[in-house]
Amino acid sequence: MSTSPSSPRPLPRPLRRALVSVYDKTGLEDLARDLHGAGVAIVSTGSTAKVIESAGVPVTPVEDVTGFPECLDGRVKTLHPRVHAGILADSRLDDHVRQLEELEVEPFDLVVVNLYPFSATVTSGATDDECVEQIDIGGPSMVRAAAKNHPSVAVVVSPQAYDDVRAALAGGGFTLEQRKALAASAFAHTAAYDVAVARWFAGEYTGEQEWPRFDGSALERSSVLRYGENPHQSAALYVDGTGGLAGAEQLHGKEMSYNNYVDTDAAIRAAHDHDAPSVAIIKHANPCGIAVGDSIAEAHARAHACDPVSAFGGVIAANRPVSRTMAEQVADVFTEVIVAPDYESGAVEVLQAKKNIRILRCPDLAQAPLERRAVSGGLLVQRRDLVDAPGDAPQGWTLVSGEPADGDTLADLAFAWRAVRAVKSNAILLASAGASVGIGMGQVNRVDSCRLAVERAGTERARGAVAASDAFFPFADGPQILIDAGVRAIVQPGGSMRDEETIAAAEAAGVTMYTTGTRHFAH
Numbered sequence: 001m002s003t004s005p006s007s008p009r010p011l012p013r014p015l016r017r018a019l020v021s022v023y024d025k026t027g028l029e030d031l032a033r034d035l036h037g038a039g040v041a042i043v044s045t046g047s048t049a050k051v052i053e054s055a056g057v058p059v060t061p062v063e064d065v066t067g068f069p070e071c072l073d074g075r076v077k078t079l080h081p082r083v084h085a086g087i088l089a090d091s092r093l094d095d096h097v098r099q100l101e102e103l104e105v106e107p108f109d110l111v112v113v114n115l116y117p118f119s120a121t122v123t124s125g126a127t128d129d130e131c132v133e134q135i136d137i138g139g140p141s142m143v144r145a146a147a148k149n150h151p152s153v154a155v156v157v158s159p160q161a162y163d164d165v166r167a168a169l170a171g172g173g174f175t176l177e178q179r180k181a182l183a184a185s186a187f188a189h190t191a192a193y194d195v196a197v198a199r200w201f202a203g204e205y206t207g208e209q210e211w212p213r214f215d216g217s218a219l220e221r222s223s224v225l226r227y228g229e230n231p232h233q234s235a236a237l238y239v240d241g242t243g244g245l246a247g248a249e250q251l252h253g254k255e256m257s258y259n260n261y262v263d264t265d266a267a268i269r270a271a272h273d274h275d276a277p278s279v280a281i282i283k284h285a286n287p288c289g290i291a292v293g294d295s296i297a298e299a300h301a302r303a304h305a306c307d308p309v310s311a312f313g314g315v316i317a318a319n320r321p322v323s324r325t326m327a328e329q330v331a332d333v334f335t336e337v338i339v340a341p342d343y344e345s346g347a348v349e350v351l352q353a354k355k356n357i358r359i360l361r362c363p364d365l366a367q368a369p370l371e372r373r374a375v376s377g378g379l380l381v382q383r384r385d386l387v388d389a390p391g392d393a394p395q396g397w398t399l400v401s402g403e404p405a406d407g408d409t410l411a412d413l414a415f416a417w418r419a420v421r422a423v424k425s426n427a428i429l430l431a432s433a434g435a436s437v438g439i440g441m442g443q444v445n446r447v448d449s450c451r452l453a454v455e456r457a458g459t460e461r462a463r464g465a466v467a468a469s470d471a472f473f474p475f476a477d478g479p480q481i482l483i484d485a486g487v488r489a490i491v492q493p494g495g496s497m498r499d500e501e502t503i504a505a506a507e508a509a510g511v512t513m514y515t516t517g518t519r520h521f522a523h
């Protein structure tokens with residue numbers, strides 16, 4: 001700046017002249033009438049001006065300001081010094097005010113712009129040329145210019161903010177604080193727009209589909225949480241607008257905590273893995289029960305029976321609407337969160353009897369295809385483990401020991417194989433009749449996970465159960481523990497240098513063992 005700001009104008013700053021150029025014409029006529037009614041002169045582009053004119057409101061075409069025709073199919077309309085000087089002049093600076101007078105440029109106090117629908121055009125399946133044409137150039141230039149010059153100009157980027165304009169008109173203009181907030185929204189808006197354009201260019205458009213050279217996200221804070229993982233850590237939730245857990249509707253209960261979100265995400269992931277009605281109960285991101293059933297209530301009862309002690313204070317996810325029967329079962333146990341795609345009639349009312357339970361409706365439990373995890377200085381991105389490899393279905397398994405499993409045993413093995421991937425590695429899951437009965441999770445060696453799973457199942461339930469291991473057994477010691485506990489069939493990826501020892505242990509006990517050729521680590 002050549003000159004330092006002198007005497008600030010009194011706030012709020014009156015609105016005298018507005019530049020209006022909008023793709024989305026929602027609410028435009030009413031806004032134009034209200035601006036005109038408050039004595040604000042309107043300058044506008046092509047079809048925006050036509051709509052304003054047809055509403056009987058006087059409007060100056062931008063061409064009359066620039067002295068230059070809109071051209072190149074609208075690629076050049078407002079990209080002109082007479083427009084941008086009018087937006088960018090800092091009214092606090094005498095020198096800027098003087099220069100505008102010399103150049104015979106009138107300043108704008110308000111810029112109302114919304115942009116060409118680039119993202120919607122891409123998702124509509126338009127051609128590349130059509131997508132490129134929908135990259136707005138003049139709009140973001142005006143928005144950024146007005147946002148930069150917020151001490152002098154108010155900028156509005158969405159019809160949702162037109163009521164704020166009306167309130168400002170009634171109150172003598174926007175205050176500096178309001179203009180700052182509008183500018184912050186405007187820069188977030190153009191940043192998100194540019195991220196969408198840059199991602200498309202770096203990926204789809206240039207053919208780098210799998211791992212584009214650029215990745216960016218535009219996240220908006222949806223809430224400041226009471227605290228983070230621990231009370232001395234502050235935390236907030238940011239959303240990307242794609243729905244999911246972060247966009248779930250809370251029907252009842254206290255505000256979600258940081259740990260509630262982490263556990264609920266794990267619960268959704270676990271319950272969503274099964275086609276049949278399924279319930280997962282999660283504590284500290286690990287399942288303490290997963291089950292399928294003919295009904296969602298049956299699935300819940302079975303999942304709860306796995307480890308009723310740990311289920312106290314748990315997070316429950318169901319992959320079907322919660323029935324009243326399931327709600328009655330849940331209401332008997334202290335539960336932090338319940339999440340489901342929906343709730344049948346009366347279920348929410350039953351659950352609400354518990355003051356502290358958080359009830360979430362999350363219509364689409366499907367998880368995003370990519371998983372992101374922050375590491376210091378970067379972000380790891382991977383395709384989500386969807387349990388859809390050929391080795392994830394029994395037809396793709398190899399029998400390496402014992403008799404082929406009968407239908408029920410095979411169904412239990414298939415369930416255990418899907419369920420074990422929701423357990424943190426090293427993971428061993430014992431199952432019986434479509435329900436987990438003992439889970440060994442998060443141990444730093446597999447033999448301890450086997451011990452834990454058997455211990456949690458107890459002697460009775462371990463005997464005759466089936467077992468799944470998320471990765472191969474490096475030694476025969478782990479499977480031996482399962483075999484000694486009476487497990488009748490085991491499914492595991494195979495592929496260890498010592499597979500032969502593991503298979504020999506199963507053979508010696510007459511235990512059926514299948515290898516899948518795929519593994520499902522979850523760290």
Ligand SMILES: NC(=O)c1ncn([C@@H]2O[C@H](COP(=O)(O)O)[C@@H](O)[C@H]2O)c1NC=O
Nearest residue numbers: 023045046047048075077078079137138139
């Ligand atoms: N090129 C320009 O000078 C230019 N100036 C404004 N726009 C956009 O044109 C649209 C409005 O045009 P119209 O009033 O003709 O419907 C707005 O979305 C605005 O962001 C432009 N278009 C694209 O870049």
